[in-house]
Amino acid sequence: MQIRVLPLPEEKQKKKCSDESKLGFGKIFTDRMFLVEWKAGQGWVDARIEPYGPFSLDPACLVLHYGQEIFEGLKAYRWQDGSVALFRPEMNARRFNHSAERLCMPEVPEELFLQGVAELVRLEADWIPTAPGTSLYIRPTMIAVEAVLGVKPSDHYYFYVILSPVGAYYAGGFNPVKIMVEDQYVRAVPGGTGEAKTGGNYASSLKAGLEAKKKGFDQVLWLDGKERRFIEEVGAMNMFFTYGNRVVTAPLEGSILSGVTRNSVITLAAELGFTVDECKTDIDTIMADIRSGKITEAFGSGTAAVITPVGALCYKNETATIGSGGVGALTQRLYDTLTGIQTGVIADKFGWVKKI
Numbered sequence: 597m598q599i600r601v602l603p604l605p606e607e608k609q610k611k612k613c614s615d616e617s618k619l620g621f622g623k624i625f626t627d628r629m630f631l632v633e634w635k636a637g638q639g640w641v642d643a644r645i646e647p648y649g650p651f652s653l654d655p656a657c658l659v660l661h662y663g664q665e666i667f668e669g670l671k672a673y674r675w676q677d678g679s680v681a682l683f684r685p686e687m688n689a690r691r692f693n694h695s696a697e698r699l700c701m702p703e704v705p706e707e708l709f710l711q712g713v714a715e716l717v718r719l720e721a722d723w724i725p726t727a728p729g730t731s732l733y734i735r736p737t738m739i740a741v742e743a744v745l746g747v748k749p750s751d752h753y754y755f756y757v758i759l760s761p762v763g764a765y766y767a768g769g770f771n772p773v774k775i776m777v778e779d780q781y782v783r784a785v786p787g788g789t790g791e792a793k794t795g796g797n798y799a800s801s802l803k804a805g806l807e808a809k810k811k812g813f814d815q816v817l818w819l820d821g822k823e824r825r826f827i828e829e830v831g832a833m834n835m836f837f838t839y840g841n842r843v844v845t846a847p848l849e850g851s852i853l854s855g856v857t858r859n860s861v862i863t864l865a866a867e868l869g870f871t872v873d874e875c876k877t878d879i880d881t882i883m884a885d886i887r888s889g890k891i892t893e894a895f896g897s898g899t900a901a902v903i904t905p906v907g908a909l910c911y912k913n914e915t916a917t918i919g920s921g922g923v924g925a926l927t928q929r930l931y932d933t934l935t936g937i938q939t940g941v942i943a944d945k946f947g948w949v950k951k952i
C-alpha cells in the first residue's frame with residue numbers, strides 16, 4: 597500500500613533526550629506516527645505517516661466504552677555498525693491478527709503491518725538510542741472509533757504505530773524479582789481473552805499487581821482461572837521453571853499469551869540440550885519442588901525485559917527461595933544469547949533478525 601508521508605513542521609520536532617540513562621520505559625515518543633483507517637465497505641484506506649499527536653475522538657466512540665482495542669509490542673535495535681534490526685516482527689503481525697479475530701476487528705494484512713512499522717522506524721531512525729541495553733520500543737495499536745453506544749463491533753477503526761526510545765531495563769543490575777502467587781484474582785479464563793493482547797486484560801490485572809506491590813513483591817504469578825491451581829504467567833510475561841536439564845512452561849491452551857520471547861526461549865533451550873515441556877504444573881508441586889531443590893531456576897520472558905530472573909515465590913504467605921536466590925546459569929545464558937542476537941553481537945542462525 598502507498599503510504600503518504602506528511603510534512604513535519606519545525607515546531608513539531610522534539611528535542612531528543614541527551615542522557616540515555618534517563619529514558620525509562622514508554623515515557624518519550626518520537627516525532628511521527630503511522631496511521632491507517634479501516635471503514636466498513638472500503639477496507640483499509642489512507643495510510644499515512646504524520647506528526648505524532650493527539651487524536652480527536654468522539655466521546656461516544658466504541659473503544660472508550662467497551663474496550664475494543666488490541667496492541668503489540670516489539671523493538672528496533674541499533675547495531676554497532678549503525679544498522680537497524682527488528683526481532684521476529686512477522687510473529688507480532690500474526691499475533692496482532694489473532695487478537696483482532698478474537699475482538700471482532702478487521703485483519704491488518706501482514707505486509708501492511710510490517711510496512712507501516714518499517715517505514716516509520718526508518719524515518720525515525722535518529723531516535724533509536726545507542727547505549728547498551730537501550731532500544732526503540734514499537735507499539736502497534738488498533739482502536740474502534742465508531743461513535744455509537746450499542747454493543748457491537750465498530751464500523752471504523754484506526755490502526756496506528758507509535759515509537760518510544762527506551763532505556764536499559766536492567767540499569768540497576770540483572771537482579772532476581774520476588775513474586776507473589778495470586779490466589780484470589782485471575783487474569784484469564786478458558787474461553788476468555790487471555791490469548792489476545794487486548795487492553796481489558798491489563799486493566800483487570802491492575803488490582804492484583806497493586807496489592808502485591810503493597811506487600812513488597814514485584815509482580816504476581818497468575819494461576820489458571822478455573823481451579824486456581826495451574827501456573828500460567830508472571831505479570832505480563834510468560835513463566836519458565838528449570839528442573840536441572842528440563843525446562844517447563846505452561847501450554848498454549850487459550851488463556852496464555854503466546855510470547856515471541858517464549859517461543860524463542862523454547863527454541864534456544866532445546867538447542868542448548870535442554871528438554872522443554874509445555875505442560876500444566878500445579879502450584880503445590882512447584883512450591884514442593886522449589887523447597888526440595890528440584891527446581892533450580894525460574895524466570896519470566898517478554899519483549900520489554902527479555903528475561904527476568906525470579907528469585908523467590910510466595911504462596912499463601914509462605915516464601916520459597918529458588919536455588920540460591922540468585923540468577924541461574926540458564927537464565928543468564930538465555931538473556932545473553934537473546935540480547936546478543938537482537939543487537940547483532942551473536943550470529944543469528946534462526947533467521948530471527950530483520951534488518952530495515
Ligand SMILES: *Cc1c(COP(=O)(O)O)cnc(C)c1O
Pocket residue numbers: 669793829831832833834853854855856857858897898899900
Ligand atoms: C506481551 C505479553 C507477553 C510476552 O510476549 P512477547 O511477545 O514475548 O513480548 C506475555 N504475557 C502477556 C500477558 C503479554 O501481554
